[in-house]
Amino acid sequence: MAESQFPRKLKMALSLLLIIAGFSMYWAWGLLYGSWNIFQKEFIGVYSIVIVLFGFGILGLILSLKGK
DSSP states (O other): OOOOSHHHHHHHHHHHHHHHHHHHHHHHHHHHHOOOOTTOGGGHHHHHHHHHHHHHHHHHHHHHHHTO
16 A cells, blocks of 8 residues: 655655754844854853754654655
């Protein structure tokens, strides 16, 4: 029986959305507050969220492509 490609495409789309959200948050925060250094003490909480978004996005892409 042929398996539908919809769940894999949905996982890939959500993973890409997480990566885009992480990039957008990094870019917007950098523009608003002039802080492009992710190791600066004052903004470490915000950039930890960015790293988590990127991490889950990349992990999701790897897992959705591996399931081929």
